[in-house]
Amino acid sequence: MYLILLLISAFIIRVVDPTMPFFTADEARIAYRGYTLSTRLEDEMGRKLPLIFNSLDDYQLPAVSYLVDLGEFLFGRGDFGARITFILIGVLLVYIIYKCTEFITPNNLIRLLASSILAFSPILIFMSKIPNEPLISATIYSLLFYLLTKPNVNKVLVLLSMCLLVLVSKDNWLILPLFALLTCYFYSKDDTLKNRITLVSASVIISALTFSIFLFIPQSQRSLAENNFNLFLDQSILNGINQLRGEGIKAGWPLYIERIFFNKTQYIVVGLINWLSHIQLSTLFSQFDQSNRFGFPSLGAVSKTSILPFIIGVFYLFSRGERKDRLLLLYIPVLTLPAVLLSKINLKLVITTLPFVVLITTYGFKKMSRKLLYIFLILMILETSLNALNFFSASKNSSTTRPLWVRDIIIESSLLSDDQSVAISDDIAEDVYPYYAWFANNSSKEPLNISFPYKVRQTNLQNIAIIGGETKFIKCDNHKQMAFVSKKALDRYNNESKDYKNVSELKIITTYTGQTRREVVYKVTGDICIDY
């Protein structure tokens, strides 16, 4: 009964206002892709049912896009359709964790409390409302954990989960075999040795096979180097080594001494520290993401109040837990292991660990008195309510990454473009093209003739011209140019006007303000046109 209530609460909190948070450019791209896949069986670039998708950062694996496609197929194009699959996955994760806690304690209050941490986790609520990889990974790893640790392992379901997992994110190709090894070989020894070896081997084969196939794709190595092994591309490390070494040589120290102190082993140190930084309390319980991509500022991955039971859980497992229980602590380093090859924190990996953070917290709950548990419950409800009430104020801080105000501009400029040419600055958002596609169905009509587009940006929006840094301006022929420009572009536009005689000043028709009430975009008209 209480579980159902919890799941309903988790669903409601995720489904309230399906327009929030506003999509980033990449999420808008995926949302639009979901629409094209559900209606035309092709992606936003006109390719028939592809397995590898384009984005401005990396290749995208198929799971996320096809899940969005499913939502939009069932519920139609729109915010709700694009988000519903993830809302349901977010609720499913709560249920799976409730099931997983049965291995730790039969106490229903503790199990409900543990599940409620995920149900009301600010970041997981946030992630349940946008198309993303880590939520799916976290859910499948939790499911795998449950399936592999319960007495009768359902091999078909396990294999299916593994197959799905490798189609979610490249990181899983490394994590999955280790996860399977840790779970089947060390954590859960209930099954026969043969079965355990079979399952671990299957995970290795599935990962290796996917990886091998991926290597045949053009630019796959570039994709891996830029996104999964970027530690070795980080010039600041190399520059640091050379700079410090140079200073030593200048000061008269022998070169070989300098080489001993400053050499490429620094990469190992940076990678190692970066990996361990994924397990920090500050990331989990306080400031998860400052960029607002995965949540609003000052929100932790899980509620701040759960830090206490988590720490108790860690210390309990560390000092008094049984060997098997103690192994639970290893899941967090295993799930974040790909970070050893990165130079900066990858928050997606941290999100994947959250179910296991909760399982560790469950041990903390076990050590707390009933009275303390109720106090914790009250505090968590209070914290969640405070966060919910402050949601809209907090969302203002995401004005740059999640520019809610862009929608009106996109729709208005698109409508205007039916009758006349319209120009828009490329710096009003990270990438305006996906917003045109998603909000105005305004996209390139010609399919892209590249099999595996990597970081490709489409700019053909018919009557809408993009004003970039190198766009040239000319005097208009008997008409006026309508443009939506940022402050920077407005200044440039004005400067260009001065080069022509008999050109009237630009007229600002409308000024748009962002979430923070700062002026962000100006709708202007004038005698200076874009040189197409």
Next chain:
Amino acid sequence: MHRLLNGQLLLFAFIIILSALLRFYQLNKFPLQLNLDEISQLYESKSIVETQKDIYGNHLPVVFPLFGVYTPGHYIYITSVFYRIFGDKEIIIRIPAALMGSLTVIAVYFFVYQLTKNWKIATTSAFVIALTPSEIFYSRKSFEYMIGHFFVYLGMGLLIKYTSFYKKSNLLSLMGMFFLGLAMYTYTAHAVLVPMIVTAFMVVYKSANKLLLIPFILIITPLIYLVFTNPDLRIRANSIFITQDPTLGDRLVQINLNNPFLNQFYTYVEIISHIFNRYLSQFDLNYLFVSGLDLTNQNLVGSGPLYLIQLPLILFGIYYLFKKRNFLNQKRFITAVILMSMIPASITFEKFSPHRSVFAFSIISIISSFGLYKFISMFRMKLLGLGVITCAFLLNIVYVAHLYIVNFPNEKSETMHYPLKQVALYIWSEYDNFEKILIDPRFGQTYPSRASGIHYYVAYYGKYPPKKFQSEYKTDDLGIYFDKFTIRDIDWRENKDQALKKTLIVVSPWAIQIDKVDKNKLIKQFNFYDGQPAYYAIKL
């Protein structure tokens, strides 16, 4: 201490000598030169000894205004004692911190011994503290924190010793409370931390007499009185409080719920939340082990306040701490102290302020020493364990020493206000050749910051009598004036400063385009340590 016999005594003596050596060796050369804090405190000490007033004419002030930074005066008064003993030497400003930093090793031994009753662990802790980068770094830069740092360890040790007797000694507890109370006078961070330590002690050690709080409160009463009555101290506290953080300020501006009560409520919630976030971020591994000491400008290559080798040892240490039997109170107390030790840095406006967390680093270092002890005792062949760990430590030590001696001056000479000493010496050498000397306070390698205490450099290196300085010193919105010196922004236009006659102008590259200046007028160039121009001396 009574157990320190023969070999133990030798080992302990070696650690103290090592500690003193690392803190005193070439103290006048590293750091490169006296920075603004040091030179101002040194000249104020001189002023106090010679006139019993600070340079602004305040008679024996409790808080010194210095160059707009209100600083408690104990360090200046302690330096005055050394000034009387050793005379007017630059190094005396660094002696108190280096001395107390060296003595902290003894206090740490005493504290850990009382905590564990194991001389081996206590010696290991003293050894690790003697080598800890943050301890050495801050002991060598005349940092007033180090005085209180010593007292905190001594006070905690005395209080724990007091609890270990069946028949409690009131003298020990009084001494413990006295030293802890004394520490609160030395630095704001201690004033925040010590009451929490005392509370934790009272909560954990239930056998401690609660009446002990009375002498403690009595000791700190004058401080509380000062905080409420001295506006300078309040200005100082407000200027560093977390609400001055622009990131928080931006967020507070966004709170707009159309209800004044709710707005106020959320403002407090946001501030508390920000403090919590900042508190947890103080345990950032990159900060603790890679970049926290800020010795280089290379974000990912540098040194933290702790050696990298201490990272696994800390984990060992925690394991040891939680596995150790009959250690419940000690375990609780030290855990509470670790958790509280980062609070002072968490309530200030800077994201990371390592100078407010030196105690936290040292207590974490002590945990690593538990780990080191455990690690060595794990080896059947103790010598092998010792050899392995010695090599690892040695590599870390030499690496950090290299960063400190070679790279730090190159990368951070600006933070040491290099070459203001050279500038001051030069303008005094030219003193008789000019009627007026103008100095530009703009200063910086990457952006123009303001060296707001240049008058201290000029006065100190010119051996300018403090009494004369007190009478000559004038200031207004534009700058500072004394003798024939003017310290203000240079306006390098033809009808402005360029038109001056018989004037020496010391100007930073941020104020002029040097290629447009007549080469005959450019008489000297002062560079930062890495060779970038810092100042030009131009004669008019």
